[in-house]
Amino acid sequence: MSVERYNPREMEPRWQKVWDDAQSFAASNDDPREPYYVLEMFPYPSGRIHMGHVRNYAMGDVVARYHRARGKNVLHPMGWDAFGLPAENAAIERKTHPGTWTRQNIAAMKTQLKSMGLSLDWTREIATCEPDYYQHQQALFIDMLAAGLITRKKSKVNWDPVDMTVLANEQVIDGKGWRSGAPVEQRELTQWFFKISDYAEELLSGLDGLTDWPEKVRTMQRNWIGKSEGLRLLFELLPAQTTAATSIEVFSTRPDTIFGASFLALSPDHKLTSELAANNPALTEFVAECHRLGTATEVLEKAEKKGVFTGLYVKHPVIEGATLPVYVANFVLMDYGTGAVFGCPAHDQRDLDFARKYDLPVLPVVLPPDGDAASFAVADEAFTDAGTIYNSQFLDGLSIDDAKRQAADYFAARSVDGKPQGKVEINYRLRDWGISRQRYWGCPIPVIHCEVCGTIPVAKKDLPVVLPEDVSFDKPGNALDHHPTWKHVNCHQCGGPATRETDTMDTFVDSSWYFARFTAPQAPTPTIPAVANAWLPVDQYIGGVEHAILHLLYSRFFTRAMKATGHVNIDEPFKGLFTQGMVTHETYKSPKGDWVAPTDIVLESQGEVRTARHLQSGEPITIGSIEKMSKSKKNVVDPDEIVAAYGADTARWFMLSDSPPERDIQWTEAGVEGASRFQQRVWRLVGETIALIGQSKSTVRENDDAEGLALRKIVHRAVQQVADDIEGLRFNRAVAQIYELTNALVRSAGIAGAAPATRLDALEQGVERLIQLIAPMMPHLAETCWEALGKTGLVADALWPEVDPAMLVDDSVTLPIQVNGKRRGEIVVPKGTPSAEVEQLVLSLEAIARMLDGKPPKKIVIVPDRIVNVVV
RNA sequence: GCGGGCGUGGUGGAAUGGUAGACACACCGGACUUAAAAUCCGGAGGGGGUAUCCCCGUGCGGGUUCAAGUCCCGCCGCCCGCACCA
Numbered sequence: 001m002s003v004e005r006y007n008p009r010e011m012e013p014r015w016q017k018v019w020d021d022a023q024s025f026a027a028s029n030d031d032p033r034e035p036y037y038v039l040e041m042f043p044y045p046s047g048r049i050h051m052g053h054v055r056n057y058a059m060g061d062v063v064a065r066y067h068r069a070r071g072k073n074v075l076h077p078m079g080w081d082a083f084g085l086p087a088e089n090a091a092i093e094r095k096t097h098p099g100t101w102t103r104q105n106i107a108a109m110k111t112q113l114k115s116m117g118l119s120l121d122w123t124r125e126i127a128t129c130e131p132d133y134y135q136h137q138q139a140l141f142i143d144m145l146a147a148g149l150i151t152r153k154k155s156k157v158n159w160d161p162v163d164m165t166v167l168a169n170e171q172v173i174d175g176k177g178w179r180s181g182a183p184v185e186q187r188e189l190t191q192w193f194f195k196i197s198d199y200a201e202e203l204l205s206g207l208d209g210l211t212d213w214p215e216k217v218r219t220m221q222r223n224w225i226g227k228s229e230g231l232r233l234l235f236e237l238l239p240a241q242t243t244a245a246t247s248i249e250v251f252s253t254r255p256d257t258i259f260g261a262s263f264l265a266l267s268p269d270h271k272l273t274s275e276l277a278a279n280n281p282a283l284t285e286f287v288a289e290c291h292r293l294g295t296a297t298e299v300l301e302k303a304e305k306k307g308v309f310t311g312l313y314v315k316h317p318v319i320e321g322a323t324l325p326v327y328v329a330n331f332v333l334m335d336y337g338t339g340a341v342f343g344c345p346a347h348d349q350r351d352l353d354f355a356r357k358y359d360l361p362v363l364p365v366v367l368p369p370d371g372d373a374a375s376f377a378v379a380d381e382a383f384t385d386a387g388t389i390y391n392s393q394f395l396d397g398l399s400i401d402d403a404k405r406q407a408a409d410y411f412a413a414r415s416v417d418g419k420p421q422g423k424v425e426i427n428y429r430l431r432d433w434g435i436s437r438q439r440y441w442g443c444p445i446p447v448i449h450c451e452v453c454g455t456i457p458v459a460k461k462d463l464p465v466v467l468p469e470d471v472s473f474d475k476p477g478n479a480l481d482h483h484p485t486w487k488h489v490n491c492h493q494c495g496g497p498a499t500r501e502t503d504t505m506d507t508f509v510d511s512s513w514y515f516a517r518f519t520a521p522q523a524p525t526p527t528i529p530a531v532a533n534a535w536l537p538v539d540q541y542i543g544g545v546e547h548a549i550l551h552l553l554y555s556r557f558f559t560r561a562m563k564a565t566g567h568v569n570i571d572e573p574f575k576g577l578f579t580q581g582m583v584t585h586e587t588y589k590s591p592k593g594d595w596v597a598p599t600d601i602v603l604e605s606q607g608e609v610r611t612a613r614h615l616q617s618g619e620p621i622t623i624g625s626i627e628k629m630s631k632s633k634k635n636v637v638d639p640d641e642i643v644a645a646y647g648a649d650t651a652r653w654f655m656l657s658d659s660p661p662e663r664d665i666q667w668t669e670a671g672v673e674g675a676s677r678f679q680q681r682v683w684r685l686v687g688e689t690i691a692l693i694g695q696s697k698s699t700v701r702e703n704d705d706a707e708g709l710a711l712r713k714i715v716h717r718a719v720q721q722v723a724d725d726i727e728g729l730r731f732n733r734a735v736a737q738i739y740e741l742t743n744a745l746v747r748s749a750g751i752a753g754a755a756p757a758t759r760l761d762a763l764e765q766g767v768e769r770l771i772q773l774i775a776p777m778m779p780h781l782a783e784t785c786w787e788a789l790g791k792t793g794l795v796a797d798a799l800w801p802e803v804d805p806a807m808l809v810d811d812s813v814t815l816p817i818q819v820n821g822k823r824r825g826e827i828v829v830p831k832g833t834p835s836a837e838v839e840q841l842v843l844s845l846e847a848i849a850r851m852l853d854g855k856p857p858k859k860i861v862i863v864p865d866r867i868v869n870v871v872v
Numbered sequence: 873g874c875g876g877g878c879g880u881g882g883u884g885g886a887a888u889g890g891u892a893g894a895c896a897c898a899c900c901g902g903a904c905u906u907a908a909a910a911u912c913c914g915g916a917g918g919g920g921g922u923a924u925c926c927c928c929g930u931g932c933g934g935g936u937u938c939a940a941g942u943c944c945c946g947c948c949g950c951c952c953g954c955a956c957c958a
Binding site: 005215216219220222223224226228230250251252253254265305329330331332333335336337340341342343344348349350351353384427428429545548549610657658659660663665666668670671673674675677678680681684732733735736737738739740743746750814815816817818820821822823826858859860861863866867868869870871 | 883884890894911940
């Protein structure tokens, strides 16, 4: 019979409407079934979805639909990370309001997402730019402020003097603002901070429990938190006229090398530096030079180690009569440790570079295991490995770790300025999270500055603090600050004049708790704790690895802060995390060297050689490297065009096939064609099966012949393995299993012309289950087939097929026979055949006898039901 | 520099220490067709015998084991993250 081609363009919108009308994917907070929360990182509403979104959401949807089929109450919501800079830039360029631009983009992207057929609960949609979201964020802020989790302090920032705003490090390129091109200045600004560093230890130790996270991400967070154990050590200053200070405190993780110390170095931002610079023009100039370098990391990396001698000396803390010069050095960071270090050039590369430049002594105090104490010397490379301490009086002969402890004890017992000279301390690299942004399009910080009452939070009854609509972006800087009236208020405490805080929050705050808001998106409080606790933590979170540190760390902190303020009662927001790879595509270049879009070329192949030429001009095009899809390289493929041409199911299927989900996937036309062909193949199989069944209606479900039983086994095995693979997020393997099952079913249908009724029944049941296996991945096709097969209800509501354990075991097994580890043959034996019997069979094999050549085997290894290895 | 990951056919990739290359893409051959598309069947790691057999083969070199892509040691290459963190 001939079957009409499956037409996704017609069927996909139809099923989307059916799901919509039935509210198939709306989750109820009162549902008694086991809850399962799957979440994909919500998008920034840039205006269009890209293939990365398609991949991300296709994966999440498979998980969501699978767990629904497993009878769980699945929460699978979607929202918009809707505040941020691009909206303001668009406002400047197009003279539209950021809100208008953002809301238009949301509408457009929502249409696109809907066309993908995702099983999303749209009744819970949230957009962080709407007051009904951010008012609750303001309430959280006020609670956290009251709980002492927020502080206001001065901090050094990258300041763009033209745009009049703070820039993140990555927005500073070669010391210049990425937009304005103006040289970036370092400024001290008073900023609001979340005290994330208070949670450094907890955030670090909590990582050990996150066993369903990629090891890579946990490692990255560990490094970011950067715990180090060391000693705070006081150095006594020799009396000097230039300062009243009597000591300098340094932090060192290597107090074992104290006898190798040859100088002290202060940060340019150390308060003693500032004091000394007041009367020292050379030092003032040096500090200014350091500041001009900015904080951009690549600049700092290349900078030469430089310093200025302060004229001060400190006493060596152990060696009687010895002194060390005090420098200000450009490589000493103020916000780590104490902003001062002692330099031990022999065992630290930076100190060595510095010592060589200023001719300071280099005395080795750690001897390499194979080193000779009399001759060992450090040249251009500091020795930082393990060894034995020497040249160090009472530390001589100790290991590094023992010497650290000895030194710590020694200094703890002595005192300087009435304090212990040394104190063991744990330091973290993690700094407090500065959230102040001089921006309009963000969540207003709910604080007022009153002349009488000081800086105080807005009263909760006065929330939300709403962004004014009538803003102008004509002037650079913060449009909120420029607004003529908005910031002027009366203090709710004293009634006197006050001004609103005009800084808004970092958009990372918005995304640090949206997962909690989804559990009760219309609640009058930020969360309904009982509801949030029932859903959270998110069982499976899926997104890009680019958020491995900031977003995920902030969310982990925020969850703890919400616990401290009574909004949730959990520590970790995301139980399972999965980071998917990027979508890549070939690049194309014209003879002139310009990038050319894939839609503007024609590919040709002769044999295995592929060439390309320009669609319009016909000029030859060079096929270039495979890169992440990006507008600048023009190698993007628009999801809309793919959906229009092939349907959403094809795009989804392709995204799940072939490449392991954590790795990059290359988008190819051939791959899409293949996915589309498979879709048609399934549709044809269903059509053929219906035709076969129609000829011979059977209800017999037993007495299978061998063929029928074999087919049933294949089906049960596939159901089991696809389930295992989806649960393990190995979508590419699940797809491969489905291909195998389909091939088996197609073969079976092909030879089923005069088959007995039981075999047709096995085929029918197999096809039915195939459709269920496909349903999480190609849901529209699955619904169409389900309906065609005459099944009642939606496949989206059907429970996952049961697996009969008896169908997973075989009663006979194929044993490969190896001779000396190389396969020489195989035998088929009943399962559980005793080893002795197997041995007889093996030795009687002609091929084995030939290999033995009449000699007795040295040894026969028999792994029951697995393999036989004959050693000769 | 530190940390993590990876290296398997023409390609993407499979493989609890147990038959390496599942599945797919591309390719080649055949069937159907006036022809093409679509579809179906078949082939295929390399080399040799060209039958039903043998040798080599998972970046390179060693090792453990009856058996190694997988475990251990040492190299090489690529990718990612972090980095003046004392």
